[in-house]
Amino acid sequence: MVAATADERVTAGSAADFAEFARASLPGLLRYGHALTGNPHDAADLVQAVLEKVGARWASLLRKDPDPLAYARRAMANTHISRWRRRRRENLVADLPDSPAHAAADRLEHEPLWRALRELPPRQRAVVVLRFYEGLSEAEIAHTLGIARGTVKSQNSKAMAALRARAEEWS
Template sequence: MAAPEEFTEFVASRHAALVRTARLLVADEHAAEDLVQEALARCVPAWSRIEGNPEAYVRTVMVRTNISRWRRRRVAETSVARLPETAVHDADVEGREELRAALAGLPPRQRAVVVLRYVEDRPEREVAETLGCSVGTVKSQAHAGLAKLRTLLGTDASESQTAPAASLTP
């Protein structure tokens, strides 16, 4: 069994990044903290068997836990008009909040694909493995998610199709 110190070190070094990803997945700071905590709790028993990149494993558990949550709820998410204040590392605060609100307007599966693919900059194959679907599904969900983001943000479809969430990363 892996030493508890290894797990503690991992959590200490990667917690902020995991919460940042979770916040984009669930669009609520408190729910993001809960999601990360639940995912880490599920990883503890398997920690000694995790090979390679433990962050990718934890991220997969987070996404699948979130999917299970919204499947159980089967109710629409409640969005808030204004996100709580957070630490900001760049000047485009208004654009960042607008993008976060638009991400919250996406269906959960599309939001997960957009966050993993463009915010986390994960390859399509890794996103597909994380979500337990095909690469084609990732492509179609990304396409639909980006189209809806453009609509929500009032962006012209002819503009650049680069990573739409680039302003979310500090």
């Protein structure tokens, strides 16, 4: 039996630490992803993509950032915004695709508040979700998203004004 080298022990410990982090953080990250993307399927894809990135950088991440959950949330917001920008570009096709016969509908899809939240720009949605769904403070949101605290305040203000305007339409 060959003894493990110091590097192998650190890598094994890091892998175990990451696995524990992923297991403990997964429910919250899925909720956050669902609120960001608007549906559970895209949320699961987003969380998977971000956990792959975080896992690949786990050892160096722990040396640089004492809060890996904040890093993962920031990565989710950035990845979601990047995907949103890519999808936003018009893609013309000759024929319309067939619609899936048995697509599972999101139970919140037709809720007015949920629809209004999905219509917010990605950064405003991220701020609102972190503030009111995850219960983070302005400073924590700024750290999580890597933006200034004033930006958090302005994005939240704009988002709340848009949500209030939509709520007035429902009345």
